[in-house]
Amino acid sequence: MQDSNTYDFIFAGGGLAGLSLAYYCNKEESLRHKKILIIDRDAKETNDHTWCFWEKGVSPFEEIVFRKWSQVWFHGTNNFSKLLQLGEYQYKMIRGIDFYEYVIPILQKNPNITFLQASVLETENPSDTESVKVKTDCGDFWAKDFVFDSAYRSNYQKPQYQNMLQHFKGWVIETEEPVFQPDEPTLFDFRTEQKTECRFVYVMPHSDKKAIVEYTVFSDNLIQQSEYEHYLIEYIEDKILSKLPELEKSVVYSIKEEEYKIDETEFGIIPMSDEPHIQIPAPKVIRIGTAGGYVKASTGYSFQRQQRRLQKLTQELVTSKSDFYEFEKGKKSWKKPKYIPSWKSLLDTILLRVMLTKKHSTDDIFTNLFKYNSTEKVLRFLDEDTTFWQDITLITTVPIMPFVKAALEIIGRVVRGK
Ligand SMILES: Cc1cc2nc3c(=O)[nH]c(=O)nc-3n(C[C@H](O)[C@H](O)[C@H](O)COP(=O)(O)OP(=O)(O)OC[C@H]3O[C@@H](n4cnc5c(N)ncnc54)[C@H](O)[C@@H]3O)c2cc1C
Numbered sequence: 001m002q003d004s005n006t007y008d009f010i011f012a013g014g015g016l017a018g019l020s021l022a023y024y025c026n027k028e029e030s031l032r033h034k035k036i037l038i039i040d041r042d043a044k045e046t047n048d049h050t051w052c053f054w055e056k057g058v059s060p061f062e063e064i065v066f067r068k069w070s071q072v073w074f075h076g077t078n079n080f081s082k083l084l085q086l087g088e089y090q091y092k093m094i095r096g097i098d099f100y101e102y103v104i105p106i107l108q109k110n111p112n113i114t115f116l117q118a119s120v121l122e123t124e125n126p127s128d129t130e131s132v133k134v135k136t137d138c139g140d141f142w143a144k145d146f147v148f149d150s151a152y153r154s155n156y157q158k159p160q161y162q163n164m165l166q167h168f169k170g171w172v173i174e175t176e177e178p179v180f181q182p183d184e185p186t187l188f189d190f191r192t193e194q195k196t197e198c199r200f201v202y203v204m205p206h207s208d209k210k211a212i213v214e215y216t217v218f219s220d221n222l223i224q225q226s227e228y229e230h231y232l233i234e235y236i237e238d239k240i241l242s243k244l245p246e247l248e249k250s251v252v253y254s255i256k257e258e259e260y261k262i263d264e265t266e267f268g269i270i271p272m273s274d275e276p277h278i279q280i281p282a283p284k285v286i287r288i289g290t291a292g293g294y295v296k297a298s299t300g301y302s303f304q305r306q307q308r309r310l311q312k313l314t315q316e317l318v319t320s321k322s323d324f325y326e327f328e329k330g331k332k333s334w335k336k337p338k339y340i341p342s343w344k345s346l347l348d349t350i351l352l353r354v355m356l357t358k359k360h361s362t363d364d365i366f367t368n369l370f371k372y373n374s375t376e377k378v379l380r381f382l383d384e385d386t387t388f389w390q391d392i393t394l395i396t397t398v399p400i401m402p403f404v405k406a407a408l409e410i411i412g413r414v415v416r417g418k
Contacts, residue, residue, distance in 0.1 A: 007037040010134050010143040012120045013150035014040035017289025017306055019103045021148055024314040026110055031317060035112050037141055039134070041119045044104065049096035050212055050266060052204060053303040054089045054379050060307060064098040067206065072187040076367030083184060087376040091185065093204055120151045125282035132284045143284060150289035154277065160413065161275040162352035163220065166300035169228035170214030172264040173236065175255055178208035190363035192231055198355060198362035201235045218272060218355060218362065236260065270300040274349040297348040299382055344384045347391065350406045359402035372397035
């Protein structure tokens, strides 16, 4: 173990979670002196993500919020189309490239922080509290305090859990003529063929001539690239218009092939799973971001959850009062997570099961949620910021029997230990 290859903290993965945590640590006087190595296989010089999220008040990254809106379109089942008012929330968009270009130079100013472009091959999980070895294709490195691992990926294949994927392909398109309403993004447009899954399009305008149009599927299998493209073209070029009843025709685009060009492409896969994540596989290894299970299982959203959890983790590092310190003080084996979910994650599990076993169409569930509840209440619910009784009143607005059946199946599986 060479001294020059030894750091206090090593970040295995410097994407959203790694860079956000490093950014928060860098703001803390008591952590700024830590010798830090941030390893990522990418240079982070492209716009590889567009992150959208809703928020009350100001974001820690408000300076780089690219667009924000106080209303969004929802197009659901049974002709339900509405421009929803977000009340105290705003729907915000941050582009990956803006995030990297903002955070990385701030961190580079700290002489204690080093960036390394390399592939992490393995993060060892020693059962004692010695330094942790991180093997990369550029050599081995050691962390004396912690490795924050966002490069790890679970394969989400255990049959006893509900494992689905949110997968999507999007295009940033630019049109010759103004066609988009810059202050009216579309959060969900379910007026696309559902194919017994959950499929929708969202449209986030950059201006009246530019927008990201994304085709999204919740399912247990991926589809061919050509299929995403087929439905994107159908949506943009208005091949769905003829299939729609009159009332539903609001906000349908009719842009001819020669009238737009594709500036950027985004493709992504987000796990939607209730499989428990081992967040601390060894005394000094902490998985963060998707690797740490920060994604909300039933929606795939995680930007805001990440920020909340990483700010909390930073405070725990400052005050040294976290569970992982207790682990360090003596326990030699990490307690295996049990399959007894909390109330909020139980709701996620039930919704995942309804979707996975196709007990009721997801477009109809979301339509009912947004039709019969205030948008603020639904967003609070999806943010897990509602009380038990508020959750119950909300649940009564969706078709209840599919949820009861799914809940009984889950109870049955827990009892049988499957
Ligand atoms: C295209 C896309 C769009 C998304 N949009 C939204 C959204 O709008 N709203 C929302 O809430 N959530 C969204 N998500 C979900 C989630 O917020 C993002 O996936 C988020 O980036 C997760 O953060 P992370 O740090 O865990 O992963 P990442 O940001 O992907 O960071 C992981 C980093 O680890 C690096 N890495 C991986 N393996 C290795 C290795 N072996 N060696 C070295 N480096 C490695 C990668 O290069 C990457 O930089 C989106 C996800 C995707 C994929």
